Amino acid sequence: MSAAPSVPRGLRVFTASVLTAPEASRANALHAGAWWLWALGLAVAASRTTNPLLLGLLVGVAGYVVAARRTDAPWARSYGAFVKLGLFVVALRVVFSLLLGSPLPGTHALFTLPEVPLPDWARGIRIGGRVTAEQLVFALYDGAELATLLICVGAANALANPARLLKSLPGALYEVGVAVVVAMTFAPNMVADVARLRTARRLRGRPTGGVRAVLQIGLPVLEGALERSIAVAASMDARGYGRTAQVPAAVRRTTNVLTLGGLLGVCAGSYGLLAAEGAGYGLPLLGAGLLAAVAGLRLGGRRTVRTRYRPDRWGARAWLVAGSGVAVAVLMIRASAYAPEALRPGVVPLEAPELPLWPAVSVLVGLIPAFVAPVPSPLERNT
Template sequence: MTSVHVRCVHPGAWWLWAAGVAAAATATTNVLLLALLGAVVLLTVTVHRPEGARGFGVYLAVAGAVVVVRVLAHVVLATPGVHVLVDLPAFDVGPLTLLGPVTREALLAGVSGGLQLAVLILAVGAAHTIADAASLLRHAPAALGPIATAAVIAVSTFPSLVRSVLETRDALRLRGVTLSGRGARDRHLLERVVVPVLSGAVERSFAIATGMEARGFGASHAVTRGAAPLTVAAVGAAGAALLAVLDPAWPRWSAPALALLAGVLTWLALRGGAAGGRRTTLYRPPRWTPVSLGLVACGAVGAALVATASVAVRVPTPDAWLALSGGLLVAVLVVAVPAFVGLVLPEGGAAQSAAGERDSLYARGSAPGAGAEAGAPSAASTLRAAGSPLDVAASRSAVEVAR
């Protein structure tokens, strides 16, 4: 299987593809289909994972733990069923009955529910491993900048913590330090694990702040008074629309109406809100290419095929839990297209993509009020003149020294 140059794909495309996989998983309780979707996600991460990316193993461990916990919950809480597999002694604890007969229906319900959550976790982990959520921040409209920043921080906190712990563990292993024994673990945990993780988080925060300032994210523009209320109202309308979809007590017309209201408020915030049409950064984000659109289409088509499949196959009975129709197989194959095709650049395309990325670091000309207004043109010319990756790194260091 060939390697993939992930830079040729818009990072938002991977997240939309993962959203399609998650939507397909929530629309079915078919154990076989859920297992196939999970295998597709694992294969996709194996093929498309950037060099040096780590942390997906933690998502895999959490997904496995979720399945085990769901199965144990159905066994312990004595979910009723017809086909008894094991008859355990029952214990009455108030209104609850613990253990008792373990039925096939209970096990299948636990496995299917656990696999649904597991595929959701793996999909988010795959998107975060292939396309870091922090990379989506520079693609957010200026009017939605604060909301995008908060969302990226919320999504990136756990993966960043996992990455810091893994780096600290590797550093301890290289120094021959092992935490063996309960007393030694308790005594040295603070100084050997917690302190390095916290110091690394502070250092990365300063590095990110410096990079954002250099790219003009600190630029200040005039903000209209109606920008913040419009943005908050749009988020509230979107949340109410989601609640209307999930709660059958709401009128059927409420969800489309609230979604339309959220779209109108978002458009007003983008057009007339805080710097809606102004450039607040010198960074030129990558464009949506046909490859990126095809990736999004794979996730959307796969989710649509699963959602429109027959209920008898999509939500099978315990007697037909291995049933799988041709439409569901096609859905799995469509979702797996990115893994099998491999979005490979032609020969010489990697160098062209790297050069294009260097050119896109800064726009031609500086943005008014940008934090790096004085140094941006020289940085852009330096990066365009650089050839190899080593030259790029050296030129970036020179730019920092010049600043």
């Protein structure tokens, strides 16, 4: 009997180092862009189905990864807000369906609302009337799809450090990135200030509810926000923010054409991927748009004369995290071609949704970051 072939020692060491998640540090910090690619892959997968079982599985995958790899920073606490926003979207979609009706023909009547008579020019629109089970289920499916998209975006906000994401942006997008990061971190910091002030008032025996308490808390919160804005402006001025280099006019025009054309291609390609019948042209157009946009941003970066201190590296773990999200999106797009009925269960006639095997396995690929991404250290969890 022949002996089993041995695995080279170097390959064993590399595999163990990649598959064993270490404690996060500055040296092995995961690139923020990898989290966004992973989350966008889950969002694309959610856009290909209205099956509530698959959508719930996507939400569960995103929630598990967030629970396993997020820190306790203010921006990392936004996932719960996105979940609540998703539930609000589902409820709002159902309410609009009940009030404005639905074009779906339904046979299972649940109840009848008082109908408001409308003029002839509003023919085809109704307010109130008969509510059917098919109409209600269709609204739930539609709202759950949009809610899952929001929750996937919330997962990226909870996992990707906005400051590190800003450091990784191309030089041409630095000014826009600063504005986006400030906007993303303002609300979480304000929420943290409110919680801190409420805790301080509670320890001093003062009320934390009522109009008077809100007014007394609001002034310190606004004062703190103003102080942070002044500190940010002073630090940006000290670092030479806004200083640009001179580039030829031909380079500027070429940059504008490539960037604008690339972004239009990305938008059209993204629409093709999200649409039900656009997967054929969406992927090539998205690829061409990305190449043009990257070239334009590369040329536009010549105007920025800044340097990066300890830039985040795109290592093997970042490839695994980003690749898992891309794999989920590709597999779900493929599944929409061979199992469209399973991904979009019928409403007329009304039928119970089933959990398809291979699309469910495809969604579970999104759990890879929970095992390969660096584990936040206790110090990082409290920063």
